[in-house]
Amino acid sequence: MGDGGYLDSASSEPLHPAAREAMLAALDQGYADPRRLHPPARNARLILDNAREAVAEALGVRRDEVSFTSSGTDAVHRGLLGLLPPGATVAHAAVEHSAVLHALAWRPDLKLRSLPVDATGRVDAERLGTYDVLALQDANHEVGTIQPAVGVGTVFRDACASMGRVPLREGWSAAAGSAHKWGGPAGVGVLLVRQGVRWRNPFPADDRVDGRVSGFENVPAALGAAAALQAVVAERDLVNARQHALVDRIRAAVARIPDTEVVGDAVVRLPHLVTFSFLYVDGEAIVDALARRGFSVASGSACTASTLEPSHVLAAMGALTHGNLRVSLTRDATETEVNAFLAVLPEVVAEIRRDVGM
Amino acid sequence: MIELDCRGLPCPRPVIELARQILAVEVGEVLAVVADDPAAAYDIPAWCRMREQEYVGADLADDGVPRYLVRRLG
Structure with missing residues (x-):
């Protein structure tokens, strides 16, 4: 945390x-x-x-x-x-x-x-x-x-x-x-x-x-x-406002990465989480690459085995299902932590795309 | 019609192949992607939307594997 x-x-x-x-x-x-x-x-x-x-x-x-x-x-x-x-x-x-x-x-x-x-x-x-x-x-x-x-x-x-x-x-x-x-x-x-x-x-x-x-x-x-x-419940006014603003920063920064889709309502949403998908990126590869850099993030993609169905949530929304990450903040999440994540994310995405020739 | 055989390729490989090969067809022509990866059913239409190409629809190849049709718009 x-x-x-x-x-x-x-x-x-x-x-x-x-x-x-x-x-x-x-x-x-x-x-x-x-x-x-x-x-x-x-x-x-x-x-x-x-x-x-x-x-x-x-x-x-x-x-x-x-x-x-x-x-x-x-x-x-x-x-x-x-x-x-x-x-x-x-x-x-x-x-x-x-x-x-x-x-x-x-x-x-x-x-x-x-x-x-x-x-x-x-x-x-x-x-x-x-x-x-x-x-x-x-x-x-x-x-x-x-x-x-x-x-x-x-x-x-x-x-x-x-x-x-x-x-x-x-x-x-x-x-x-x-x-x-x-x-x-x-x-x-x-x-x-x-x-x-x-x-x-x-x-x-x-x-x-x-x-x-x-x-x-x-x-x-x-x-x-x-x-x-x-x-x-007692802390949520403060915590939610902080998380909401940090997630806004993440949404804006991720949207600047090419061929990326940020999904879910930008405003009427839970304060602490955001999901996005990167074209041409394997979900497991990006989770692993981020873990090597010290970030623990979930993915809704099922790229690891072709028999696995993709996220039914993303599918129902018509969103891209591969290259998916869900980032969710703890109550103690700081701007420093978010900035550090956003500093490595574009390069991690670019690296994985380079590896597959995209 | 050019047909890409993506049978057996896990996601996101069919979409990567589609992105690579779309330039091989003329603007206005259709490229077919044959893929048994279940994510392709969602990700090929999503790719078309994100890359501003036309998703024409899906049918089945002779062996029953889904075939996704994409028209190059630009």
């Missing part, structure tokens, strides 16, 4: 100090089974309840609408599948995360309708058509474009890329978040189910504190996730 060249916070944000502090305390206090009635169990239960309360407050939702799952993916699966009656018609953005698409594919009884997106990756709010359930991400995980707060009736919102960073989009029936994307620990997801919504646990029931989830709660991690979320 900071000046260390880690530019992949959209895959996983480094642990927030507030999470570390909360988890260290809870590791010693939160070991017991929160369902039991003895004092150590009551400690664990208290920690879990505090975590739930803190998440509810940070997100502006009710405490009883919050569940802790074992991951963001698990929150997506439970949140979405729990809303879907047999044979339901589901409209979903073509650019939904694969966790959403895999959950829908798992239910052969559903009638699926994929909503096309424009060149920025956004669905057309006027053309949602008819559906029983709408599955629409709050913001796209690859390109950062924020989707409109649309949809009437039953709506599932995947907020894994955005939770904590920007307020939840209005109108959700159920929603999902992922703690390690905001600086909490991995292995904690947040499932929100709106009070009064018809939602049924799609998986085998378990006799835990919270009937929406299964398995023994990771109490210290839940508290760490909650502490990080509170801190991120």
